[in-house]
Each structure stands twice: as C-alpha cells, then as structure tokens.
Amino acid sequence: MAKAYDDIPGTIVFDSEQAARGYHLNQFCISLRLQANRDAYKADPEGYIDTFPMTPEQRTAALTEDWLGLLELGGNIYYTSKLAAFHGINFQELAGLMTGMGSTDYRAMMVSGGRSIDGNRYQSEWDENDDG
Amino acid sequence: MARITSGVACSHVPALGVASDKGITGDDYYGPIFKGFEFSKQWIAEEKPDVIFLVYNDHCTAFDARVIPTFALGCASEYQPADEGWGPRPVPVVKGHRDLSAHIAQSLVLDEFDITIMNEMEVDHGLTVPLTMMFGQPEEWPCPVVPLAVNVVQYPAPHGRRCYALGKAVRRAIESYGEDLKVCVFGTGGMSHQLQHQRAGLINADWDARFMDLLVNDPEFGSQIEHIEYLREAGSEGIELVMWYVMRGALNEQVNEVHRFYHVPASNTAVGHMILENA
Numbered sequence: 001m002a003k004a005y006d007d008i009p010g011t012i013v014f015d016s017e018q019a020a021r022g023y024h025l026n027q028f029c030i031s032l033r034l035q036a037n038r039d040a041y042k043a044d045p046e047g048y049i050d051t052f053p054m055t056p057e058q059r060t061a062a063l064t065e066d067w068l069g070l071l072e073l074g075g076n077i078y079y080t081s082k083l084a085a086f087h088g089i090n091f092q093e094l095a096g097l098m099t100g101m102g103s104t105d106y107r108a109m110m111v112s113g114g115r116s117i118d119g120n121r122y123q124s125e126w127d128e129n130d131d132g
Numbered sequence: 133m134a135r136i137t138s139g140v141a142c143s144h145v146p147a148l149g150v151a152s153d154k155g156i157t158g159d160d161y162y163g164p165i166f167k168g169f170e171f172s173k174q175w176i177a178e179e180k181p182d183v184i185f186l187v188y189n190d191h192c193t194a195f196d197a198r199v200i201p202t203f204a205l206g207c208a209s210e211y212q213p214a215d216e217g218w219g220p221r222p223v224p225v226v227k228g229h230r231d232l233s234a235h236i237a238q239s240l241v242l243d244e245f246d247i248t249i250m251n252e253m254e255v256d257h258g259l260t261v262p263l264t265m266m267f268g269q270p271e272e273w274p275c276p277v278v279p280l281a282v283n284v285v286q287y288p289a290p291h292g293r294r295c296y297a298l299g300k301a302v303r304r305a306i307e308s309y310g311e312d313l314k315v316c317v318f319g320t321g322g323m324s325h326q327l328q329h330q331r332a333g334l335i336n337a338d339w340d341a342r343f344m345d346l347l348v349n350d351p352e353f354g355s356q357i358e359h360i361e362y363l364r365e366a367g368s369e370g371i372e373l374v375m376w377y378v379m380r381g382a383l384n385e386q387v388n389e390v391h392r393f394y395h396v397p398a399s400n401t402a403v404g405h406m407i408l409e410n411a
C-alpha cells in the first residue's frame with residue numbers, strides 16, 4: 001500500500017512493516033549495548049550473530065557494516081547505532097558513511113547550516129537532479 | 133497543593149553530553165551552544181523547582197523491540213544512566229519521586245490516558261542531556277525527576293494533539309497532589325534533524341522558528357501539525373518535537389517566553405531551547 005511518506009527522498013520511515021521485517025536484526029543490534037555481549041560478539045562474530053534468527057541478507061549486512069542496507073532490511077538508526085558504537089562509529093560519522101559524503105565533508109555541511117530543505121522534500125526533486 | 137510554574141524545551145543531542153563529560157564545552161564548536169544555556173543555568177538556580185517532570189524518549193536503550201509503550205511513566209525511586217554502547221555517562225543517578233509518580237499514574241489513567249507504569253527503568257541521553265544542559269556537572273542532581281518516556285522511534289509517534297492533551301492531564305494530576313511542590317516540566321528532543329539514510333543532515337531553520345512561535349503563541353494550532361509535515365520538513369527524527377507539546381499542554385494558555393536559543397549544529401542536529409513561565 002502506498003504511504004504518504006514514500007515520496008520523501010533518502011528516508012526510510014521505521015513503521016510497523018519495517019519493524020516487523022527488522023525485528024531480529026534490531027534485537028541483535030540492541031544486545032550490543034551491554035559490555036558482556038560486545039565481548040561475545042568480538043570474540044566470535046558469526047557464532048554470536050547466529051543466536052539471532054535474522055535473514056541471510058540481514059546477517060551479511062550486519063557483518064559487513066552495510067549501513068544503508070541495514071536500514072532497508074528493517075533496521076532502525078537507533079538500533080544500528082549500537083552496532084556502529086561497537087565499531088567505534090558515532091552518529092555523525094555514521095551519517096557521513098550513509099550519505100556517502102565521508103566524515104569531513106559531512107561535518108563541513110553541518111557546520112555551514114546542514115542539508116537545506118530546498119530540493120530535499122520530494123523524491124521527484126532528487127530524480128530531476130539525476131536527469132540533469 | 134503541587135503546582136506547575138514553568139516549562140523548559142530542550143534538544144537532547146548525545147554529543148552535548150559527551151562534550152560536557154569530556155569538559156570541551158568552551159571550544160569553537162561547542163562553546164556557542166553551552167553559552168546559550170548560561171542564562172538557563174542561572175534561571176533554574178533561581179527558579180528552584182522541587183520536582184522536574186521530564187518528557188523524553190528512549191532511543192532503543194531501556195526499551196528493546198519486544199515492548200514499545202507509547203507513553204511510559206517512571207514510577208521508580210531512582211533511574212540509572214544507561215549504557216548506550218559507549219559505557220554509561222558518568223553522571224549522577226537520577227532520583228525519582230515515587231509518591232508523586234504513583235499519584236500521577238493513577239490520575240492519568242482515571243483521566244483516560246492509559247499509560248504504562250515503569251517500576252524499573254534505565255534512562256539514556258534523552259533524559260540526562262537536558263539535565264546536563266540545565267545543571268552542568270553537579271555531584272547530585274538538585275531535585276527529583278518524574279520521567280515520561282514517549283515512543284517517537286517506531287512510527288507512528290503519538291499525535292501532537294494527543295501530546296498536548298496529555299500535558300493538560302499531567303497538569304490536572306500534579307495540581308491534585310496534596311504536597312506543596314513547585315514543578316517544572318521539561319519537553320525534550322528535536323529540533324529539525326535526520327540521522328538516517330541519504331537525507332541525513334537535514335536542517336530546516338525556518339520551520340523550527342515557526343514551530344517555536346506556534347508553541348508559545350498558538351499551541352492549539354501548532355499541536356495540529358501532522359506527522360507527514362514533521363517527517364518531510366523537520367526530518368525523520370525531527371518528529372521528536374511532538375514531545376514539546378506535552379510540556380506546553382501542562383502550562384497556562386498564556387505564557388511568557390523568558391529565553392530562546394537556537395543553534396546549528398550539534399553533531400547532526402539543530403539545537404533548540406526555550407524557557408516558558410506561566411503568565
């Protein structure tokens with residue numbers, strides 16, 4: 001079913017459909033907020049992640065740190081940020097990775113006022129840019 | 133009887149907690165932000181609330197995906213700062229006010245707000261960063277806190293209208309509590325920001341300014357803002373701003389805006405902060 005927010009570009013709204021898709025992935029991510037689990041994941045990544053019944057795609061995305069893929073497969077940023085923290089990546093560095101800008105350029109964009117809302121409201125605005 | 137005298141709106145950007153904990157509040161990046169709260173630290177030292185009713189959201193910390201309450205009221209005698217993946221923040225334990233919490237819980241449910249009761253709850257940056265911004269780094273927080281956690285992570289968050297109505301019910305609850313307490317209500321989160329996917333970094337300063345104006349002068353109208361507008365105009369995480377309407381609902385229709393501060397950026401986020409006093 002089409003949703004009112006489908007046409008917001010570069011955005012995945014974590015609704016009940018995404019939450020259902022990402023349930024075990026997100027439970028894996030949040031488990032890493034505790035030191036004992038971080039130690040277990042560090043000692044044996046595959047062994048630890050296999051205690052969570054996620055899909056093979058989600059498993060690969062988590063193990064390879066595919067940050068956009070994780071969101072598309074039902075992850076939510078506040079969960080995936082726990083996996084990022086495990087890898088020593090904070091929210092701003094994570095945004096640098098997801099946008100493909102890299103930390104330095106992303107940080108510079110934020111310091112100069114952030115990503116403008118103009119041209120970033122509708123998917124159609126992004127599509128036009130791709131054509132032009 | 134207990135009474136609400138004022139409200140504080142405050143972003144709760146985790147990086148601000150880190151900056152304060154590391155003592156880097158005076159550098160070029162963070163200095164201007166902490167300067168914007170100097171007035172506020174003085175103000176709250178003079179205001180001296182007996183209790184803070186603090187509206188915030190948990191960021192997949194205390195609540196994992198198993199249980200997602202839309203409104204969860206803290207009813208514990210204390211709340212431990214949580215480990216969010218980097219180790220717990222080195223800040224004091226947050227003391228609760230169990231008696232007032234229990235009274236508010238009963239009052240809200242009888243007032244048809246069917247909240248969840250939390251007798252144990254760790255608290256994340258959503259709660260501790262606003263305390264830091266207002267009080268700095270004390271040995272103990274100066275007063276007990278009654279936390280209200282709102283789901284703004286899994287869509288849909290409660291509507292702004294519902295948050296505003298809940299604020300009014302919170303006021304009825306507090307004003308029917310027997311002890312003479314001065315209560316300050318915090319609404320936290322926001323302002324415009326998006327942490328995720330390719331549109332991360334979105335900031336909409338014009339929209340934020342209008343949001344603040346409406347919050348003060350026409351909350352009936354401002355509370356009608358639809359989710360799609362928050363998502364599109366303020367970013368996917370900007371929807372946290374519905375929580376400011378719980379705070380606003382707990383205040384008088386007429387308020388005096390005694391302080392406003394706005395700064396871009398802290399990490400990925402526009403920092404917004406206001407102090408409102410009942411007129």
Ligand SMILES: [Fe+2]
Pocket residue numbers: 144189191258321322372
């Ligand atoms: Fe937040």
